[in-house]
Amino acid sequence: MVDAITENLDLWSSAIFNKSTAGRGTSDKQTAYGIKKLRELILELAVRGKLVPQDPNDEPASVLLEKIAVEKERLVKEGKIKKQNPLPEINDDEKSFGLPSGWEWVRLQDVSAYIQRGKGPKYADQGQVRVISQKCIQWNGFDLLQAKYVDDDSITSYQPERFLVENDLLWNSTGTGTVGRINVLAKVKPNSLVADSHVTVIRPLNINSNFILWALPYFAEKPLHVVL
Template identity: 35%
Template sequence: STQQYAKLQTLLKSKVLDWAMRGKLVEQDPHDEPASVLLEKIKAEKRKMIKEKEIKKSKPLPPITDEEKPFDIPDSWEWVRLGNIAKRITDGTHNPPPNSHEGKQVISAINIKKGKIDFSLSNRFVSEDQFLKEDKRTNIRKGDVLLTIVGSLGNAAVVDTDKLFTAQRSVAVISSNILSKFLYYVLISAMFKTQIFANAKGTTQKGIYLSKLINLKLPLPPLAEQNRIVDKIDNLFIY
């Protein structure tokens, strides 16, 4: 039946993502620049951005101990925390301004569905003036990855539009130095979702704080392999 087929699809997708996270989906290439080099480049770029006052200096994150690593990954990969690979992680406004019904759109977790941002699912707007204030905080740009962090947890989407918009606090904005689509696949993988749910708090509505989010772990492949993994997943599933 269609229902069974849909169930099978979901199961296959999660299995493929699991293999991808373990470095078992595509072959490693010994000529790839290892992830450790990529991490050094990310650190250097962050230092430059701090110097140029584009981002604030943040406290160093604790190193990942062997006990914390959920599984083995290839030698050319590194275990990292989300905060290690992100230039900036923020959430939307905690005090949403009144709806101006025109201007720039304000999205929330409702708008992030099946890997896409569906602007038609809500109609909250801010005036152009108000948007400039909000945009200082969220600064959502093409290539950023959005993640729902309040209410419905763990849905993600890559921003693939030049349209300017902002968000409410149920959405985290992650601007990173790794391949956006690879980061998207990390965020929706069981390995990462398990961590989100384990760290979520709240009784009526569960949410995860940014201070917890930046500490969540992910396996980081070399950049060239990130590209191969994304191509492979995209070919296997038309998401």
């Protein structure tokens, strides 16, 4: 990894700007800033396929995408997911950089069974189903103590796919101070959690949710894109 960093110092230097030295604790601020930029560089290299040598024997992304397409078709036929409207192909202007052999640019929908913002609930003091709001989503997990309840009488208005399942990605779509926070729902009791309208649910298909978790903030300005 050290070689990858030193060989790509142009990426590091292009991301650095002069930071104000005013105020107390300047040294600590500079140190924290350096660590932050180093983390960003490591993520940058990983996303571009430059962090470690590429194994030519690895299965190409095209094979995985074919498997995902077959699985989607099966789930649609069984009525477990809805058929997604096709999106336009990614054009050259949308591709931020070149990819290693075997990698592909795809839209997030291509590798997800479900992407949808939650819905505004009818709240209650008690109930069977809790609501994940933007305040519940933290960078280090979920704070369900802040989750309110859906009124039991309104639960029938929720389609089956709106109930959160294990490995769902929950991404804050809006919210002052909370927008952009994202995390993976590790475990959940069936039909016990839903998301409110400020939270986007991403349900990857045959893809490790933690891969999307780390890659998505990098592509936050173009949220429909991801690299495989």
